[in-house]
Amino acid sequence: MEALSNIVSEINGVVWGPLMLALILGTGLFLQSRLGFMPVRKIGYGFKKLWAGRQGSGEGEISPFNALMTSLAATIGTGNIAGVATAIFLGGPGALFWMWCTALVGMATKYAEAVCAVRYREVDELGNHVGGPMYYIKNGLAKKWHWLAPAFAIFGAIAGFGIGNTVQANSVASVVKDTFGVDTMVSGVIMLALTAAVILGGIQRIGAVAGKLVPFMAIAYIGCGIIVLGLNIGEIPGAIAFIVKDAFTPTAATGGFAGASVWMAIRFGVARGVFSNEAGLGSAPIAHAAAETKGPVSQGVVAMLGTFIDTLIVCSITGIAIVVTGAWSSGATGAALTSAAFEAALPGVGKYMVSIVLAIFAFTTILGWSFYSEKCVGYLFGVKAIMPFRILWVLAVPLGASLDLGFVWLLADTLNAMMAIPNLIALLLLSPVIVKLTKYYFANDGEEMPADAAAEGSGD
Amino acid sequence: MYKKILIPIDYADEASWKNALPAAIDEAERHGAELHAITVVPEILRLPNLPENYGSGACDHVKKTVEGIVADNGGTATVVAREGSIYREILKEAHAIGADLIVIASPKAEFMNELMGPNVARVVRNAHCSILVVRD
Secondary structure, X not given: OHHHHHHHHHHHHHHOOHHHHHHHHHHHHHHHHHOOOHHHHOHHHHHHHHHHOEEOOOOOEEOHHHHHHHHHHHHOOXXXXXXXXXXXXXXXOHHHHHHHHHHXXXXXXXXXXXXXXXXXXXXXXXXXXXXXXXXXXXXHOOHHHOOHHHHHHHHXXXXXXXXXXXHHHHHHHHHHHXXXXXXXHHHHHHHHHHHHHHHOOOOHHHHHXXXXXXXXXXXXHHHHHHHHHHHOHHHHHXXXXXXXXXXXXXXXXXXXXXXXXXXXXXXHHHHHHHHHHOOOOOOHHHHXXXXXXOOHHHHHXXXXXXXXXXXXXXXXXXXXXXXXXXXXXXXXXXXXXXXXXXXXXXXXXXXHHHHHHHHHHHHHHHHHHHHHHHHHHXXXXXXXXXXXXXXXXXXXXXXHHHOOHHHHHHHHHHHHHHHHHHHHHHHHHHHHHHHHHHHHHHHOOOOOOOHHHHOOOOOO | OOOEEEEEOOOXXXXXXXXXXXXXXXXXXXXXXXXXXXXXXXXXXOOOOOOOOOOOOHHHHHHHHHHHHHHHOOOOOEEEEEEOOHHHHHHHHHHHHOOOEEEEEOOOOOOOOOOOOHHHHHHHHHXXXXXXXXXX
16 A cells, blocks of 8 residues: 555656646646636626526526526535645645636636537437537547547546545545544445435435535535634735745745645645646536537636636635634644634634535535546446446445545546646647637627637637 | 337437337238337436536437437337336336337347347346347
8 A cells, every 4th residue: 555655656746747737837828828818807707697697598597696506516625625725734835826826827728628618519319418528629629639539538537536536535534534533434435325326326316405505515614714714814914925925935844734845835736726626627528518508608707717716715715714723734634624724713613514514515526526437438438338437436435535635635636637638738729719719709799609600720 | 919019219229129110110010000119218317516407308309319210210109208227117118008019129239148138138027018029
């Protein structure tokens, strides 16, 4: 186990080296500049659209409240609660700054992914829309690039077991052990049973209930976070200054904190930022493709807002809370660190709130990510492979719960990077189409470009 | 002799109707029977991250596909689409319409050396009426 952990650590060090960082941040920056920084400039427009409510292209309008809730539910999760904590634990408070940078350029990446997902989606034999990187590669790029599609599908199928499964189970198990003293294996088995009930037993009610709880959990977490920040309001400017300064200077070891170089702050800030907002991974477009939407750009705007809310708002709340309460040097990591920070500000309440909120988020993420990985598996092997996949998915849950925290996060990072590579390459190649669709939309007052007109000039 | 014939069709697999559908249409003509077709969509998981009405159009969509297949083969049939467990829905429908013959395809299986796929086997074992198993 030790040896395996070391191997993964080594691979991770290589994979998340300067090249990967350049690819992730560089793609985002490139897309931002090609789009004239539209994702940043049009944030207000995006919020306005969200608030005004979206119209389903089939039946029914979604009310503004529901639109916002769906958006929140989709973006907030374990990354915002535990991921930030691990980034700070390993990279120091400066890692949060690098998470912000990742999100700022990531908004363009996320936007691009959603645009491509909707633009190049297909209809499957059941009449459902299917899309995602495999489809935008296959339908948008010249034949010589088509190998990227199965490459993405393979990595996506595997990566899900990291970010979408083991890390989630692990985070819940660790915080539940910390707060309630329940053994990690017990948590693991309970989650296995619930997951199996939904995806193998078809008892969708469980998933539906959890899904309905998510918006409320999100509000509870954000609300609590704001209270924690409010209680420490005097220290916030100092904390932010510390975070920014720490982003560019090595962090000395102090208390339970082992010390970190600038490089570590960058590396973990970016890696956990990507974990949290999933910009560049290619997973979110698989869901965006299934959405009822007016068109690619409309969906893109929703997606980029999600990134903004996720990292620049919610991760910041968590990160600043961790720094401002001093918990960052306590030696705790993951959800337990966040829990400690909230508990320090709200004794008796903080711990329980974080544990319960995280459990719901993690569970819905385990269910949700099974969809992404399942689509990848289906793309590669067809419908027959789906049942075996679901069984493996369910079995991975208790495994994730009992593995070492550091190990599962590193493993997830590594797999995320592999999944991102084909996706980012595809986005770079498709950037001319993305820019064209965007320009048309904003020049024509929110009218989407007709599909056939957009077909010319696809990247090759 | 037969009054109501039911043929299960897999909307995604030509082997399920290539030989069986002409056979069913032929039997229906010969006996002056009503022909019914059923197609089953495996249960669609509506996960929390999917749009609310994800998959709601699947049954209609698939029904149209099968209606097209039946028409292309020169037959007329009442087509129903159901979502759920394949063999169970077939048996339920057969019972519901009072079918007296089920025509079902059993082409050479690809996987392992089995003579009959699991759904065909379950239908054969549990149906209340006669079955015509059409081989390649």
